Amino acid sequence: RKEVEQDPGPFNVPEGATVAFNCTYSNSASQSFFWYRQDCRKEPKLLMSVYSSGNEDGRFTAQLNRASQYISLLIRDSKLSDSATYLCVVNMGGGLTGGGNKLTFGTGTQLKVEL
Amino acid sequence: NAGVTQTPKFQVLKTGQSMTLQCAQDMNHEYMSWYRQDPGMGLRLIHYSVGAGITDQGEVPNGYNVSRSTTEDFPLRLLSAAPSQTSVYFCASSRVGETQYFGPGTRLLVL
Numbered sequence: 001r002k003e004v005e006q007d008p009g010p011f012n013v014p015e016g017a018t019v020a021f022n023c024t025y026s027n028s029a030s031q032s033f034f035w036y037r038q039d040c041r042k043e044p045k046l047l048m049s050v051y052s053s054g055n056e057d058g059r060f061t062a063q064l065n066r067a068s069q070y071i072s073l074l075i076r077d078s079k080l081s082d083s084a085t086y087l088c089v090v091n092m093g094g095g096l097t098g099g100g101n102k103l104t105f106g107t108g109t110q111l112k113v114e115l
Numbered sequence: 116n117a118g119v120t121q122t123p124k125f126q127v128l129k130t131g132q133s134m135t136l137q138c139a140q141d142m143n144h145e146y147m148s149w150y151r152q153d154p155g156m157g158l159r160l161i162h163y164s165v166g167a168g169i170t171d172q173g174e175v176p177n178g179y180n181v182s183r184s185t186t187e188d189f190p191l192r193l194l195s196a197a198p199s200q201t202s203v204y205f206c207a208s209s210r211v212g213e214t215q216y217f218g219p220g221t222r223l224l225v226l
Contacts, residue, residue, distance in 0.1 A: 004157070034214075043205055043217035044158070087157070102173070103215065105150075107157040 003027065006088050006106035013113055017078050021109045023071045023088030033064055035073050036087040038108065044087055047073075078113045085110045117141055119218035121206050127224045128196040136191040136221050138206030144216075146209045147189040151175065151202040152220075158205065164189055165211065196225045 006023045013019045025033075033050035048055065050062040050071050061074040071088055088106035122137045140147065148163035150173075160173030164183040178200060180192040189208075193200060201224050207215040 008155075041220075043219050045217070046214045049214075102160065102163065104160075105158040107155060 002106075003092065003104050004088055004090050004106040006109045008107060008109060010110040010112050013078055013111070015078060015080060015113055015115055017113075018074065018076045019078055019111065020075075021073045021086055021088075021111075023073075023106055025069050025071070025088075025090045025092075025104075027090070027092045028066075028069060030069075030090045030092045032091040033071050034089040034091075034103075035060075035062055035071075036089055036105075038085045038087055040084075044105075047086070075111075078111075080113050080115070083111055083113045119206055119208050119216050121204075121218035121221050123221060124219070125222045125224075127226065128193075129226055130197060132196050133192070133194050134196065136193075136204055136206075136223075138189045138191065138218060139187050140189075140208040140216075141187065142208060142216070143186060144208040144210055145186070146211050146215075147183065148173070148207050148215070149179070149181065149189070149191045150205045150207065151200075152205060153202050161191065161204075196223075198225045201225045 003026045035047040036044040037047045038044045048057050048062050050064045052064050054063040059076045063072045085108040087108045090104050092104050119140045145166045149161040150158040152158045159175045161179050162181040164170045167183050170181050204221045206218040209215040
């Protein structure tokens, strides 16, 4: 089983649609959670952190369910510019800094927003 | 403030050749790391460092060496390139426990 699993997609949605991505992780001791966005042939960039209480940033809402070990990302009113690959990222702890920065990435979910 | 820079952007090597991928950051970040990204595999951690003189292995360290002589620089060395090392390599940096910032990547093809 992969440590962080995502549906690879692609998700093809019309502009204005609402779309949701889910991600599951294997390590129940994982410490922090993120969604990154990666455009084609570019570097990943942080979209938002994911907090236990859920958090929202404009059209984007992230939620965490520790009991079920999954993370979700909801995008409302999709824009053409939202087309990208969305990476689920988990800090599972361990390492020299006691887990300060070792990230495990999912393979990403591709989103294509169409006219 | 240039952020995280990587050189070269593209490189073609023959099997057995050696090379160094350069990574530099000007944000005074303690933590730096190298990832490789392959289709269907996601980003995988190769090596990381929590400060000058301190490095550790990640998930896929074989075939790669690193050193951290300064806070700013974290080069990745391929001692004897193999076709399996064909990939896109990303360097990242951050303060410990904070968001990682990625460089633009190096695309490496090993023939």
